[in-house]
Amino acid sequence: MNGSIRVGNLLGIPFYVNPSWFLVLALVTFEFGGYLSGFAGLTGLLPWVLGFVGALLLFASVLAHELGHSLVAIRQGIEVKSITLFLFGGLASLEKESQTPGEAFWVAIAGPLVSLALFALFTGIGVSSGVSGPLAAILSLLASINLVLALFNLIPGLPLDGGNILKSVVWKITGNPYRGVVFASRVGQVVGWMGISIGILSVLGLSNFGSIWTLLIGVFLLQNAGMSAQSATLQEKLQDLKAEDAVIPESPIISPDLSLREFANNYIIGKKEWRKFLVTDEQGQLIGAIAVDDLKTVPTSNWTTTPVSELIQPVDLDAIVKSDQSLLEVITLLEQGKFTQLPVVRENGVLVGLLEKASIVSLLEKRTQTNPA
Numbered sequence: 001m002n003g004s005i006r007v008g009n010l011l012g013i014p015f016y017v018n019p020s021w022f023l024v025l026a027l028v029t030f031e032f033g034g035y036l037s038g039f040a041g042l043t044g045l046l047p048w049v050l051g052f053v054g055a056l057l058l059f060a061s062v063l064a065h066e067l068g069h070s071l072v073a074i075r076q077g078i079e080v081k082s083i084t085l086f087l088f089g090g091l092a093s094l095e096k097e098s099q100t101p102g103e104a105f106w107v108a109i110a111g112p113l114v115s116l117a118l119f120a121l122f123t124g125i126g127v128s129s130g131v132s133g134p135l136a137a138i139l140s141l142l143a144s145i146n147l148v149l150a151l152f153n154l155i156p157g158l159p160l161d162g163g164n165i166l167k168s169v170v171w172k173i174t175g176n177p178y179r180g181v182v183f184a185s186r187v188g189q190v191v192g193w194m195g196i197s198i199g200i201l202s203v204l205g206l207s208n209f210g211s212i213w214t215l216l217i218g219v220f221l222l223q224n225a226g227m228s229a230q231s232a233t234l235q236e237k238l239q240d241l242k243a244e245d246a247v248i249p250e251s252p253i254i255s256p257d258l259s260l261r262e263f264a265n266n267y268i269i270g271k272k273e274w275r276k277f278l279v280t281d282e283q284g285q286l287i288g289a290i291a292v293d294d295l296k297t298v299p300t301s302n303w304t305t306t307p308v309s310e311l312i313q314p315v316d317l318d319a320i321v322k323s324d325q326s327l328l329e330v331i332t333l334l335e336q337g338k339f340t341q342l343p344v345v346r347e348n349g350v351l352v353g354l355l356e357k358a359s360i361v362s363l364l365e366k367r368t369q370t371n372p373a
Helices: 019-036 046-075 101-129 133-153 161-174 177-203 212-240 260-268 292-297 327-335 357-370
Strands: 005-010 013-017 080-086 089-094 276-280 286-291 341-345 351-356
Touching: 013 019, 013 046, 019 046, 019 080, 019 133, 046 080, 046 089, 046 101, 046 133, 101 133, 101 161, 101 177, 161 177, 177 212, 212 327, 212 357, 260 292, 276 351, 286 292, 286 341, 327 341, 327 357, 351 357
Parallel strands: 013 080
Antiparallel strands: 005 013, 080 089, 276 286, 341 351
């Protein structure tokens, strides 16, 4: 998890903290403790202990915010891989996107709604309990921070929750989730540049609005929004392409009737490209595969009389993709790491060829050169 430390499970969801979280924890403790030290009667380490407790409650609020997203996603049948606290807050990592723009909207809005509920809760406790002094100050801080957390995340630009809400709206209007991501990412980039500009002016002493944190958050938004836009653009291209489009020219396909000697002479000796070949029958239907290393199990003296069919191994059905399957689904299979190459077959079982990551990249490069942006 990029150096993050696993600290346990929450409702069955792996929970991590990034090393950057400890820096923020120390800074927030210092800020809270310094603020509380101004109250009469709080001396010694007590303000800092209370500041530390307040910092933990703040991050508990961030965690509750992410749990809001996670629980709605789980209700939609989406697995939550992890929740991570880091420098700029929290992140719930979901297995996949929601199926509809409406479902995507509710996953996105759930976090801010939780933060607004916590704002109301802490405000209500502070008002109804009649507490005063340091405890009232902590409740007020927590209420204010949850309100800021909700409002900040509602800024309509990715990767913020408001960006995901905007994405779902554009998705609903256009019927295309990728256009929603691209549009919300562009807004996120604009917001990021605004944050950077305000932060720089503040650091240079040319403005009283903003701080170094504004600059850092702007950089964070700009980078992540840009990556979201690039990812969505690539996914849209993959969605429009089919598995058969990325089949490797002259894929390694042989007949089961070849002798091992013919196989070695014609396809292996002097050629290092393939270590595994697909085998098809007379109708072109895939019947299995043969690995070059399997030839070692047969004495070379018997290669002339031994057909390829005797060394055929079955192909994992999970590794076979249909010719009209979208490349977005195919790349997902490859990214999961179980397979490096995938046979492509038509509905009637006839083999089209083999594809791999390199052939998909090559296809995208050719299309980019043919249709430059």
